[in-house]
């Protein structure tokens with residue numbers, strides 16, 4: 001494994017050296033993230049030193065530290081866009097990136113920083129976690145910024161709902177990810193003369209053709225959060241939007257007794273077995289890499305994979321295709337990224353509000369989301385500017401009648417502890433063939449039932 005050197009030159013010095021070239025600004029704030037090549041040749045970002053010494057930008061400038069988990073190539077490109085836009089408004093971004101897909105590690109670090117009374121100025125806090133944190137008084141309300149910038153007129157109503165808690169706006173929305181996405185390698189598809197996979201039958205046929213060609217049908221990882229991500233798309237596929245909606249409203253634990261939950265568990269096992277029994281726990285970027293190189297034909301994952309493939313030089317529609325997971329066409333299983341401004345000891349409210357304003361602005365929204373693979377939180381952009389995966393996602397959000405379903409695995413519907421417990425149970429189920437779908441379902445019911453007892457209604 002060859003390591004590339006980390007960039008540790010202070011921001012101010014680098015900035016001067018770059019002759020204030022704008023495109024450098026973004027790179028500077030982000031390069032506390034070192035890059036290494038792994039054995040598959042994939043570029044992986046991981047934080048080496050979490051803190052980059054930045055100086056204030058401009059006379060009235062101010063540095064805000066931002067905690068998040070965006071360390072892959074596509075995620076870093078997306079953050080670079082925010083850094084550029086913020087720089088124009090005199091705000092420097094000090095990067096506190098905690099590696100780890102799905103943000104499990106980042107949330108632990110965030111908890112301990114808050115307990116140590118050293119909260120970052122802003123952090124990616126999403127969904128139920130956002131609601132819980134604002135109940136604890138840890139989050140700065142952004143009602144005035146939202147009003148001044150007429151967010152309620154430009155945001156998707158869904159987004160507006162997700163950032164509103166007890167009548168207050170509690171975060172700046174960044175982008176909407178679609179979880180029910182099935183990626184396939186378009187070049188392999190052309191070679192094997194396969195049609196876009198629309199049904200589970202198509203998936204099965206494609207898997208057989210891929211195996212004959214010596215290609216793994218799926219890029220798969222047994223990491224618990226990745227299994228949970230795939231599983232919720234299967235719950236939607238097998239259960240339909242009405243049942244999924246009940247499952248996600250975790251107060252109604254009885255819904256988890258539905259026989260379609262067992263069918264989704266069976267489908268999960270079936271899907272994993274399409275690959276044989278060789279599943280390993282790899283990062284989502286390694287799975288995306290397998291799809292990119294054509295070592296694997298398909299991947300079910302949130303559309304942050306789209307941003308990653310673009311960062312590696314691939315193009316939607318030419319190198320890879322996106323289809324809704326079978327039987328979920330026209331539905332949107334969403335996870336919305338949001339930046340919460342944390343209440344700290346440092347009195348940075350004015351800058352935090354400015355940051356919120358900038359990230360929701362049309363320019364930042366388009367640039368950031370084109371790189372991230374998600375879609376703008378605004379419904380007033382031109383969808384022609386999105387690639388075909390993102391366009392389908394945005395148009396699905398835009399249609400009045402689309403079923404919009406919250407991700408359980410990504411905190412939209414369940415709190416941190418519940419989503420982790422579900423992911424662990426699913427992990428045990430796929431790892432141990434002795435656990436039947438019926439037994440696994442009993443376990444899920446028990447978990448949701450006890451969570452419903454201890455969690456107040458949102």
Ligand code: GAL
Pocket residue numbers: 069070075100101102103177302304335336337410
């Ligand atoms: C999600 C997050 C995305 C993406 C993904 C992979 O939870 O919303 O922004 O980063 O995890 O880590």
